[in-house]
Amino acid sequence: MEYFLQLFLGGLSRGSVYALIALGYTMVYGIIELINFAHGEIYMIGAFMGLIVAGVLTSLGWPALSILAIALIVAVLYSAAYGYTVEKIAYKPLRSAPRLAPLISAIGMSILLQNYIMLTQTPDFLPFPRLIPELAFMDRFSNYLGTSDMFIIVTSLVVMIALTLFIKFTRMGKAMRATAQNRKMAMLVGVNVDQVISVTFIIGSSLAAVGGVLIGAHVGQINFAIGFLAGIKAFTAAVLGGIGSIPGAMLGGLVLGWTESFATGYISSDYEDVFAFLLLVVILIFRPAGLLGKQRAQKV
Amino acid sequence: MKAKWFVTVLAVALAGMLAVGCGEKKEEKKAEAPKQEAPAAAKKLVLGVAGAQSGDLASYGLPSVNAAKLVAKEWNAKGGVNGMMVEVLPMDDQCKPELATNAATKLVSEKVSLVIGHICSGATKAALPIYKDAKVVVMSPSATSTELTQSGSYPNFFRTISYDLIQGNAAANFATGVLKVKKIAVIHDKGDYGKGFAESGQKSIEEGKLAKVVMFEGITPGGVDYSAVIQKIKASGADCVLFGGYYPEASKIVVQMHKKGLKIAFITDDGVKDDTFIKLAGVDAEGVYATGPQILADNEVFKKAAAEHEKEFGSAPGSFFAQGYAAAQTLLNAVAKAGSTDYDKVVAALRSEYVETPVGKIKFDAKGDAEGVSFSVYQVKDGKYVLVK
Incomplete structure (x- = not known):
């Protein structure tokens, strides 16, 4: 039973990592139906920015939690600017093009950003400072769950709830839903579609940056390629939960994390990915739109 | 209007990149041009050094290039190998098999008969058949995959490191x-x-x-x-x-x-x-x-080579420097003993002549592994790897 609990909580923490990245992914898809492959790279850029800020502030001798806060804020601003610019450069000119065109453009953007960071920063792995201090009351549970695991789980939950409320109840949220339903119609009734899409990208990129800093501090190392691997897992989580659905991204991430954790614990870690993707296939056979996705006619 | 502005910026940026890219390529060609003529003149002995020289594993490959340069310098100061000046020709593979075959093909097409490399086992495995067909002697300072030598498929392959x-x-x-x-x-x-x-x-x-x-x-x-x-x-x-x-x-x-x-x-x-x-x-x-x-800390050749490296490049040598140095030494020595770069004679000399190198006094066995080279255990103490005695 203890072993089961350990695996369960390990899967929960791993799943929250996936969910945190998947939330931004799925939000962009939900509004403009674009699989934003550059999302993983924005996450990586956020992590690099966090590392730079943390490095400077650590050398100035600031306390860990305030460094974390400042690093998060700077990384969010920086990544948001990146997300905004990427949308303007790579996706906006292709808005009326066939759906494959922006997809290719997104892949190109992802490769461009990855190589840009590799060339301008470093191809090496960099140690990320452990910005999340070990809280004393978590000591008893350290066998099950660390403080940084806790931080990530709570952050993903808060982000999920806040996003859901934002989209349901605010003016901008309504405009987003309108844009998602029918872009032309929304434009006709006076929604500034360009602005809505820009805001979507800014929010999505900010979430990626939060993920980058927290996960960087959790794992303890970053390099230019982390966005690619994280992007694949997050994309899987988003599809599993129903791409476009915000609670779905959370659920998909957790289900993926648990599957991997239990597959490793009870069978063999050699087959971790096999079981994760087997589950994905099975779920998509029975629920093609994902666990919480809306079943609707496909626009082809 | 806004979109146009972005497009312009992007276009300028891309054009800039292209210009830089072209500039680099031209330079590369210029640098290679004299080397291409070198074998024809038969006054030069080209030593190819293939391995990761850029990318995330570059720190494994670059020390071998430095090592080869130092050994070449030493021979050239003595009048070259059999009167031929030694020239080092680096070739990058980023430790990627697909780039390794390109690098091998390029070296072969430039009529290089001695190659130090490659660095990673996977890349070495991919490149070896090309060298084998062209009868090029290859010596890796770092590829440790057991089968490279033990399978017996590559009689042209040697290494100065022990295997997995x-x-x-x-x-x-x-x-x-x-x-x-x-x-x-x-x-x-x-x-x-x-x-x-x-x-x-x-x-x-x-x-x-x-x-x-x-x-x-x-x-x-x-x-x-x-x-x-x-x-x-x-x-x-x-x-x-x-x-x-x-x-x-x-x-x-x-x-x-x-x-x-x-x-x-x-x-x-x-x-x-x-x-x-x-x-x-x-x-x-x-x-x-x-x-x-295993690096013998009291190895005189290693001490001397490390001091040379410090003098020439202003830094301490990196990973696989000793192995790369040994590879360059044994290859050039074999050519000197064989009297030519003839494949069979060089291979025979590698198997029979002992050479004092930073990894010990070595020659190669029938499968291509260096005799007497082994592994030691190290432990991290106070932020450094130290030898466990």
């Missing part, structure tokens, strides 16, 4: 003989190198019968979290972990093991015996054991 089978045995013997652990969990990263190391370690432990292998599993490289596999190690009651793979995964596993309160011996391989590992794992790196090529 020996390395796995060294790690296993250290665990059972020196640390005297009883239950060992063997973990690897599913790659050629890591799995090869783990398998030979497992085999050696099972044959030794001094300890038990309680689990043998591969992990997914690049993962964010290895807590499940760590809980499994904990549940298995292992008192030692043997890990085959590279430093990014090793550092994550060690850090997370300590977070979960699992503080048992961690023995790993040469892919982790890199200072980056210590940087990444921080304090958690303390006490980790890693096997690495």
